[in-house]
Amino acid sequence: MRGAGAINLPQATTVLAIKYQQGVVIAGDRRATEGFQIAERRIEKVFKIDEYSAMAIAGAAGPCIEMAKLFQVELEHYEKLEGVQLSCEGKANKLGQMVKANLPMVFQGLVVMPLYVGYDLKRAEGRIFKYDLAGGRYEESDYHAIGSGGKDARNTMREHFLKGLGEPDALKLALLALYNAADDDVGTGGPDLVRGIYPIAKIVNSTGITDISDQQIRGIYDGLIATRRS
Amino acid sequence: MPMPYYVSPEQMMQDKAEYAKKGIAKGRSIIAIEYVSGILLVAENPSASLYKISEIYDSIAFAGAGKYSEFENLRKAGIRHADLKGFMYSREDVTARSLANGYSQSLGTIFSQELKPLEVEILVVQVGHNGQPNEMYRISFDGSIIDERTFAVIGGKSEAVQALLKEKGLTQPPELQAALTVCQTSLEQIGNQKLSLESLEVAILDRTRGDGRKFRRLSPADTKQLLSS
Numbered sequence: 294m295r296g297a298g299a300i301n302l303p304q305a306t307t308v309l310a311i312k313y314q315q316g317v318v319i320a321g322d323r324r325a326t327e328g329f330q331i332a333e334r335r336i337e338k339v340f341k342i343d344e345y346s347a348m349a350i351a352g353a354a355g356p357c358i359e360m361a362k363l364f365q366v367e368l369e370h371y372e373k374l375e376g377v378q379l380s381c382e383g384k385a386n387k388l389g390q391m392v393k394a395n396l397p398m399v400f401q402g403l404v405v406m407p408l409y410v411g412y413d414l415k416r417a418e419g420r421i422f423k424y425d426l427a428g429g430r431y432e433e434s435d436y437h438a439i440g441s442g443g444k445d446a447r448n449t450m451r452e453h454f455l456k457g458l459g460e461p462d463a464l465k466l467a468l469l470a471l472y473n474a475a476d477d478d479v480g481t482g483g484p485d486l487v488r489g490i491y492p493i494a495k496i497v498n499s500t501g502i503t504d505i506s507d508q509q510i511r512g513i514y515d516g517l518i519a520t521r522r523s
Numbered sequence: 524m525p526m527p528y529y530v531s532p533e534q535m536m537q538d539k540a541e542y543a544k545k546g547i548a549k550g551r552s553i554i555a556i557e558y559v560s561g562i563l564l565v566a567e568n569p570s571a572s573l574y575k576i577s578e579i580y581d582s583i584a585f586a587g588a589g590k591y592s593e594f595e596n597l598r599k600a601g602i603r604h605a606d607l608k609g610f611m612y613s614r615e616d617v618t619a620r621s622l623a624n625g626y627s628q629s630l631g632t633i634f635s636q637e638l639k640p641l642e643v644e645i646l647v648v649q650v651g652h653n654g655q656p657n658e659m660y661r662i663s664f665d666g667s668i669i670d671e672r673t674f675a676v677i678g679g680k681s682e683a684v685q686a687l688l689k690e691k692g693l694t695q696p697p698e699l700q701a702a703l704t705v706c707q708t709s710l711e712q713i714g715n716q717k718l719s720l721e722s723l724e725v726a727i728l729d730r731t732r733g734d735g736r737k738f739r740r741l742s743p744a745d746t747k748q749l750l751s752s
Contacts, residue, residue, distance in 0.1 A: 362610070366606055366609070366610045369606070373577070373602045374599055376574060
């Protein structure tokens, strides 16, 4: 994620989502950059949108956070007016329209690129949606990552992903992918052991959305780093 | 050319008020009552999908009696007002007081300027947290607004239900289960008939709920479980 006034389009960030047996894991790093400077070490790029969905964002921080906030309000507004929640598909389409509405701002350098995950109560499965800048909406069947480190994260996930992963394995894979992305991409922050800042991860399944505690993430990284230490 | 009849303003207002009151009294009653950890709303409602009680915002709920189409419009306007305000400023800046004022303004204007007044009576309640007291506002068809304590009743034979509740002499907010029983028996007594749990619409504003939104609907299964525990 980079601050306003960026000239190039790449978004310094890695956010990703992985499907597992009961739902989806969504995770993201904590770094925001302004050019070659670090603007923020503990920014949050993964947002709870409602009881059964979350989105992660890459792009210009201000518009990204505003889009997430507006999306939350839109879904809550619909639910209160109609008395029922929008369908998972309906929510994903709504977000597509919001991305499309932001297209003029993209030419000013203010990119907003979301990754959306939801638990579809009717199909009883987790779903992942990615977008293009023109509002195109594409469903991913297994996993996806966006941002400058997205490709590195996808490479890791491609090697280790299996259909029907358990929750602990999916979480571990998400954090490993983020770690490898931070290893190869300057725009992505790894776990900051000195300050105690760790990536954010959330789990979306039939019981709703759950935050993974810093402590649990720290435990996983301690194990991971121990195996890598030479 | 025939001369238009002269009708004095007093007469016109009185006629309008009578017309509106008649429409509201035709319906059934809705009770809002404070309980230990929030506010309970109970409506006699044979429909399981057309609601009279609704969530407006984090700690604010709405109930409407009278003509469905009319209070449904007011409900939607309230949600729009609250969501817009919460997005523009902050979630904590959305208050029942300002919402009730808005309702009072529009109902008052419609009553004095339109030919047909709205045949509705509405309730706007807000559960207080962090030691703040609850707020309950009853707004009538003519825009008059009443700040209620302990309990509030709208629609149907509201005055009779109110008197009955007063008789119970509630000094301390009861437990949820007791509050629900009080509401159910009061409605049964006034309507002179047994009410099944399926014919009650029940919702609570529960201040102990963790996340921002305190409103929760209780299904007949929930209320059954509550009453039998």
